[in-house]
Amino acid sequence: MILGAGLVFAGTAHVSFARAEFQAQVPSWVPLDVDVVVVASGIVEIVLGATLVVLPRFRVPLGWIAAAFFLAVFPGNISQFMTGTDAFGLTSDTARGVRLVFQPLLMLWALWSCGSLGALRARREQTVHASSEAP
Template sequence: MKEENTKKIAKIALGAGLIFAGIGHLTFARKAFQAQVPNWVPLKKDDTVIQSGLVEIALGTALIFAPEKHKKTVGKIAAGLFTAVFPGNIAQYRNKRSAFGLDTDTKRFGRLFFQPVLVYWALRSTGNIK
């Protein structure tokens, strides 16, 4: 498979994952996502979850459907989002909040290492990293 096809599939998969997560923010996983909102965020946890869910749906849609000329910009924005929400993963670990099957310190700690993978995935699949 050509590298460009692999990148396209990876970009679409990431976009679909963001859309799915965004829908989860608004519906079936709303409470679980609240466990990741750090206490220092100046909004209500539910408002933060709803707003971030809308952002994820919009960004996932952009990853899938944005014109080629905007691909790199959308990838950078996605990487920025994954970086911006990382404090939520840290808060979940530090505050020992169980959600998404992360019910031990070991699992919550292991989750911290997945966020850089998402940042890389967003940048690589959109041509920002060769």
Template sequence: MSNTTSSTQNLFRVILGLLMMMAGIGHLTFQREEFQAQVPRWLPTSEAFMDFVVVASGVFEILLGLAMVFLVKHKVKAGIALAIFYVLIFPGNISQYTNGIDAFGLDTDLKRFIRLFFQPVLILWALWSTGALKYLTNKQK
């Protein structure tokens, strides 16, 4: 896997990694209740289970953030893993929208709907900043 990325890509990779670590810390501490709003309602809604999902995803976010920042030799893999993570958590954003759940200042259907369009941006950010997008498109040739 090629590790050639520009200085701009590296900067954005580190920024995304730091944001992931901050979000993960939020899952475990001061934003724990807010993140419970994004647990899909088709999963069990017991408080203990929802808290487990929030804590587990927070741990994964911290680990993925650390990988984005520090595992430079494996940044393509880290980018792909983070993109997959974003895909896996997207149902939580859809659930928040379809169930009209207020959290993170998303207190209207319009705000929750607009939020849905940021997930593809995060996926592309993870893939582009790590060189994974180039790796995956070249692999297809």
């Protein structure tokens, strides 16, 4: 629920009050208009977050989708660090570097909080158990 609410909040920020901050993070090599990228990623976040809240029975696959989304936007964080772009109060290389560390943790949190890692582990155990019983 917290992940879903956070995604809805972040998505709302993308399309409204923090739009310029998010635009500053779009790498220059992305071949689309920065506003299109920010609005589209915001819509994806809102839909993903709302789905996590409203349809919890789909949380395991949604955990994988959220982690993939966080991975997909990671180049923007790397670009912000490499170009020294100030956004979201990250005004030093140290602050931008610390943020880079937290993005993989955010991916892991999505997988853990949605039970995606546990489901993968259970599936592997089931496969191992089934193969050990085969004649």
